[in-house]
Amino acid sequence: MARTDTTVRDGTHVVLVRDPKAFTAAFPSTTFLTPDDWPALNNGGDTVYLRHAPSDTPLDSVPYDPSWGGGDGRSLERIDPGGPSDTDANFASSEAASGATPGTQNSVYAPDETPPSLARAVPSQNGDSITVVFSEPVAPASISPEAFRLDSVDAPAIVTAQIDDGRPAQVRCALGSPLSTGEYRLVATGVADRRGNVRDEDSAPLSYVVADTPAPADVVVSEIMYAPSVASNEFIEVYNRSDKTLDLGALQYADDARSFAPAAPPLTPFRPGQYAVLVRDEEAFAETYPSVEFVAPRGWDALNNGGDTVVLRHAPSGTPLDAVPFAASWGGSDGRSLERIDPRGPSDEASNFASSTAPDGATPGAQNSRFAPDTAPPRPTFAEQVDSLTAAVVFNEPIRGESVRPARFQFEDVAVTQTQVRADSIVRLSLSDRPTGEAVLVAEVQDRVGNRLDRASVPFARRPTPGTLVLNELLFDPRADDFDDRPNQVEYVELRNLTDHTLTLTGLTLTDRPTETGTADTLRVGRRRGLAPGGFAVVAAAPKGAFTPQSSQLAAAFPDAPLDSDSVAYLPVQAPTLGLRNDGDRVRVHRRDTAVVADVAYSPDWHTAGLADPKGTALERISTTAGAEAADNWTSSTASAGGTPGAPNDASLAPPDDAPSAPGLAIRPSPFSIEQDGATRIQYTLSARPSLIRVRIYDARGRRVRTLEEARLAGRSGELVWNGRDDDGNRVRIGPYVVLLEAVQADGGTTTELKETVVVARPLN
Incomplete structure (x- = not known):
């Protein structure tokens, strides 16, 4: 003291x-x-x-x-x-x-000679009060309700004002009624600090939102910068695609680890159509995008450049809003962001995302450079038979599952009993019976963004059965000389649709001759597409991985082949060869259920006798309806390029007329020449079946020149081909020949003989 x-x-x-x-x-x-x-x-x-x-x-x-x-x-x-x-x-x-x-x-x-300044005004969560923060402690004598007001239309009155306990620079202003969603300005008049310095008037803006509760997809991830030039300059842009005013501070974000953090401070308005940019590094982002508003939430985990997931949820309700499981293959690298194409489109499809094309490499806070909303309804692109009582319809984009119902798919002859969506854009249909119609009618199916298909028809491709899809041409020994000034050829197998309806090529495989252990090499060649009536499917080796007809080695070697035609299906196999043996092999075509629909065991001996070098020349089938295993039904292509992939064979016979209705033989053409026709077709009808048949050909002097069949079990009708050569492979002389067919009923021993004359000719020039 x-x-x-x-x-x-x-x-x-x-x-x-x-x-x-x-x-x-x-x-x-x-x-x-x-x-x-x-x-x-x-x-x-x-x-x-x-x-x-x-x-x-x-x-x-x-x-x-x-x-x-x-x-x-x-x-x-x-x-x-x-x-x-x-x-x-x-x-x-x-x-x-x-x-x-x-x-x-x-x-x-x-x-201190400076009066206090108003730093900020923060509304309470329920909007019934405002906390006013000054730059320094204020004098209690200067604080009263009259010292504060909200300078906004229809703003509530301030009824009390008092300094917060323990916080001498904060004043809590109670309101006469809660705030409504909107922008306000709080004005303070005559507030003094403890030194007595008085601020005549100061103000601060504030926003308040009476937030709606969002539904899933009301807010979506619109843009992701996961691999910026400056490593820390990552950002996530979110977009309010709803008509609701939301609280951005009530949203949480996370990466694939699901460690959620608030996206913004509480009561941050997020209005319809508004973008919000969440950044990892404030300084780096502000330097790169100086005019873009952003929020910098705490707890940011770096996004994985190899792929990650950005997740959004509404924290109070726990409602999941969006999740984008992006991969590096989707786009967005080397300093460019990954942009969403359609805000209403799927979040889990790479097709709805792409690298930004903006000059700055990104468009934070603004419409994406790749913005292209989907306004077109889904379109069925392909329909096929899967098995006897199942069909599938493929759409050009993912569809909304709840819009798929049996009544919205109609066949001409069968009813749809059940539907199931697979792989987002494929609908499996359970059918009441085996389908035989030519088309499927589809109506009222919606895509994921709600675009509704009014009505559309798509051709229906049936699965192939034996005899409907045939092996028609083979190139097993292609020309491959790098110094002959001609494009190298590749191995190919040509199939042809013999029916009057479309066939599906989905799931087709090729196998070769099985080994002693029963195993065979398998090539998966099928594609999800249809083969038109009379159309050709060409399975070809693609050693350079060219998967379009125009860029293929097949097109280079056969420039006249119509591989782009609607009637041709190009089925490339990314391999240097198809594995076809030059000394002969077997080619089998299997459906996806492993059933064999076409089969031929070819031999190089089937080439035209006297052909100097068969290398580079395809084997062509003469008659598509005659037996595939008959040597007479195959010949060397006469096309200058060595084959006719995707086009009718040079030596092919025209489709046959109906077989004779009564027992007998029908031979067409007659006369015929090897040069112009290649062969002639021999059709037969028997009185009973089954029968063992033998077919021989005799010259005008009764000498046997050729045996076409020897004790083969046959049905009531059938077809053979004769190429105008004898049993030794030599050309016969011009003139008339007799075709003799002998049939023996296996159970009764009854013999039937049928004879008909055929003329072998030569062209006049």
């Missing part, structure tokens, strides 16, 4: 010391007082009190803390004598050379 006769004049300093000797040694010229019973001050923090003893009036108290300053031989100095005693902002370590300024003006002396 000081002596009772010590007077403290206005503007003077009084120094109270604990140890006079030590103080005098440190500050020899400074006058001081030595109170009795001095308590040691706590270095870890303490409070210094002053009071007027006679009246017991408290004068001041300073609850200092080491974090305020001082220590290490330096005093804690007050910055502004008129400023608050209970805030660290008004205290600092002494800057004097001696470490303190006892008895003189403090080294950090800086009287």
